[in-house]
Amino acid sequence: QVQLVESGGGLVQPGGSLRLSCAASGFTFRLYPMTWYRQAPGKERELVAVIFDRSGSTNYADSVKGRFTISRDNAKNTVYLQMNSLKPEDTAVYFCGTQVASRAYWGQGTQVTVSS
Numbered sequence: 001q002v003q004l005v006e007s008g009g010g011l012v013q014p015g016g017s018l019r020l021s022c023a024a025s026g027f028t029f030r031l032y033p034m035t036w037y038r039q040a041p042g043k044e045r046e047l048v049a050v051i052f053d054r055s056g057s058t059n060y061a062d063s064v065k066g067r068f069t070i071s072r073d074n075a076k077n078t079v080y081l082q083m084n085s086l087k088p089e090d091t092a093v094y095f096c097g098t099q100v101a102s103r104a105y106w107g108q109g110t111q112v113t114v115s116s
Contacts, residue, residue, distance in 0.1 A: 001026045002024075002025075002026040002027050002098070002100055002105045003024070003025045003026050003107075004022055004023070004024050004096050004097070004098065004105055004106060004107035005022065005023045005107055005108070006020060006021065006022045006094065006095065006096055006107040006108065006109060006110040007020070007021050007022075007023075007110060008020040008021050008110060009093075009094060009110030009111045009112045010111075010112070010113070011113045011115065012086055012112070012113070012114055013114070013115070013116050014086060014087060014088060014114055014115075014116055015085060015086065016086050016114070017082070017083060017084045017085075017086065018083050018086065018112060019080060019081070019082050019083070020036070020080065020081040020083070020094055020096075020110060020112075021078055021079075021080055022034070022036075022078060022079045022080075022081075022096030022107055023076075023077060023078050024077045024078065024079070024096075024098070025077060027098075027100045029072075029074060029077040030053060030074040031053050032053050032098050032099070032100060033050055033051065033052045033053050033098065033099075034050070034051050034070075034072060034079040034096060034097070034098050035047060035048075035049065035050045035051075035096065035097045035098065036048040036049045036050075036070060036079070036081045036094060036095070036096055036097075037094070037095045037096075037097055037106075038090075038092035038093065038094045038095070038112075039092055039093050039095070039109075040089075040091060040092040040093075043092075045095070046061065047061060048060070048061050048064055048068065048070075048081070048094070049061070049064065049068055049069075049070035049081060050070070051070045051071065051072050051079065056072070058070050063089075064083075064090075067083065067084050067085045067086075068081060068082065068083050068084070069081070069082040069084075070082075079096055081094065081096075083112070086112075086114045087114060088114045088115060089114075090112060090114050091112060091113050091114050091115070092111075092112060093109040093110065093111050093112075094109060094110050094111075094112055095107055095108075095109045
């Protein structure tokens with residue numbers, strides 16, 4: 001079955017960097033777009049970034065443009081989110097996601113806390 005496992009979260013000071021990873025299994029990874037979402041306490045889950053399958057093109061939320069980079073390694077079935085110049089408002093649980101056969105799948109999430 002489809003499984004998504006995130007890693008790489010943690011506590012970082014403002015201005016710092018983190019790289020999140022999401023290991024995927026149970027589907028033909030290279031054929032599907034992959035997304036990163038985040039959810040802060042008391043807020044709705046929001047789309048952070050998406051990377052498409054064939055073109056590898058990307059889209060970002062305005063709030064992270066120029067600071068975050070999504071990438072994928074189809075040989076490793078892994079999608080990444082490089083986060084630079086982190087701000088306290090980036091604090092959230094970050095989830096990777098995909099949609100296979102019209103069903104959405106999510107990982108368990110990884111906590112990112114930006115604080116001094």
